[in-house]
Amino acid sequence: MERVEQDGEIINARDLGVVACTRCLQVWPQEVQTCARCGRRLVQRDVKSLQRVWAWWIVGLMCYIPANLYPMLRTRTLFYVQEDTIVGGAIELIHYGNVGIALIILLASVAIPMGKFMAIAFLAFSVTRPSAISQNQRQMLYEVVEYIGRWSMSDIFVVAILSSLVQLKILVAINPGLASLFFALSVIFTMLSAQAFDSRMIWDAQQQGKGQK
Amino acid sequence: MTASVAPIPRTDLIVFLLCDASYWLARPGHGECAFCHRCHTVLIMPRRKAGLQIIALSVAIVILITAAAIFPFLSIAVAGARNSVSILDAALAFSDGPLVVLSLATAALIIFVPLARVLLSLYVLVPIVMDRPPAPHATQAFRLAEALRPWSMAEIFAIGCAVALVKISDLADVSFGPAFWMFAILVVLVVVQDNFLCRWSVWNALSKTAKS
Numbered sequence: 001m002e003r004v005e006q007d008g009e010i011i012n013a014r015d016l017g018v019v020a021c022t023r024c025l026q027v028w029p030q031e032v033q034t035c036a037r038c039g040r041r042l043v044q045r046d047v048k049s050l051q052r053v054w055a056w057w058i059v060g061l062m063c064y065i066p067a068n069l070y071p072m073l074r075t076r077t078l079f080y081v082q083e084d085t086i087v088g089g090a091i092e093l094i095h096y097g098n099v100g101i102a103l104i105i106l107l108a109s110v111a112i113p114m115g116k117f118m119a120i121a122f123l124a125f126s127v128t129r130p131s132a133i134s135q136n137q138r139q140m141l142y143e144v145v146e147y148i149g150r151w152s153m154s155d156i157f158v159v160a161i162l163s164s165l166v167q168l169k170i171l172v173a174i175n176p177g178l179a180s181l182f183f184a185l186s187v188i189f190t191m192l193s194a195q196a197f198d199s200r201m202i203w204d205a206q207q208q209g210k211g212q213k
Numbered sequence: 214m215t216a217s218v219a220p221i222p223r224t225d226l227i228v229f230l231l232c233d234a235s236y237w238l239a240r241p242g243h244g245e246c247a248f249c250h251r252c253h254t255v256l257i258m259p260r261r262k263a264g265l266q267i268i269a270l271s272v273a274i275v276i277l278i279t280a281a282a283i284f285p286f287l288s289i290a291v292a293g294a295r296n297s298v299s300i301l302d303a304a305l306a307f308s309d310g311p312l313v314v315l316s317l318a319t320a321a322l323i324i325f326v327p328l329a330r331v332l333l334s335l336y337v338l339v340p341i342v343m344d345r346p347p348a349p350h351a352t353q354a355f356r357l358a359e360a361l362r363p364w365s366m367a368e369i370f371a372i373g374c375a376v377a378l379v380k381i382s383d384l385a386d387v388s389f390g391p392a393f394w395m396f397a398i399l400v401v402l403v404v405v406q407d408n409f410l411c412r413w414s415v416w417n418a419l420s421k422t423a424k425s
Contacts, residue, residue, distance in 0.1 A: 013228040013234070018226060020235075026416070026420070027228050037352070037420045038416070101379055101380060150366060151369055151372065153322065154369050154370075154376065156315070157323070157370045157377075159306075160307065161287070162380065164298045164302045164306035165288075165296060165298050165377075166385070167296050172291065175309070176315075178312075181307075181311060181312055184318060184319075
């Protein structure tokens, strides 16, 4: 492994008077408007990105509420019809003794989405306010959020597999509930929210802090 | 712009997008990689013969996706009643009312986005690897492929499968169809293909040939 040549302190691209294309990584002088290689508009810092982050964040949170109130799965057997919300289904599984799966479900569809909402909100706040948590940790948090975000979709795929597979005419049939739509939307909107965040801003706060000292 | 002088790109610098750290560019050799001291992101990671390997993997993925989407994926049996589904059936499970949107989205996330990304990368890479000028609109094609990257969720579908299997296994007898095994291989290939592709090198190749 070879590290990029560097001695002394790390310099921000902004302080060197250059800007990198966010799509193809080509480096241009600061005054260039669009990247000639891939055609993307060049921005030193995406100042409006925080607004986009918050907009997607709020829509995502709004979708997450009906996702928990409406039933996720509708199970119809010979004798009864049962509708389960996300949390209700997990509690049911605990009653039947499947504690392991119940915990996986609670982790994937309650703990991770909630954690994601809090992490994105924290990151968006931390770039405007001084934060006790170091830049490296926040950068890591951002990468984790971006990486984990997609995995919540697995819940929707579980519903898809169950409701297509368990279709045994009169005996038993599982159908998706309305919550699945809202849950999918919530995952998509939080992914967009995390993508809108310009993580370069995490490192600007550090530079400003140094200037003040 | 009225100025006739084209701006000159700074090819001597490299900037890490996640944290805006800039470095003098030192091109790593094959099997080496360049990463950032600050955020530890790897930016350049060229591999020997990566182009041919990626093309081979991509062709395999195209064949596997097509087959895996059509052949039976899983089947269950309870008290004489049987049902068997393909991946396409599973994706289209949300078929009533407003859930149709979700059906289309799942079909796209599991099958069509991974397929589109592989086809686009083939379109971009084949001319580069054969030392020909890049295909028309190759930059746009690669741009689209990169934009679709977070939305390719084949590997997440695999996790969903595992959870669903555990859930049904007490309820019914589940058996795997041929598509199940194809999909298992497919997921591994998709991840490997994605990790072999050095984006910086591809963009570099695209810009070099565009100038000459």
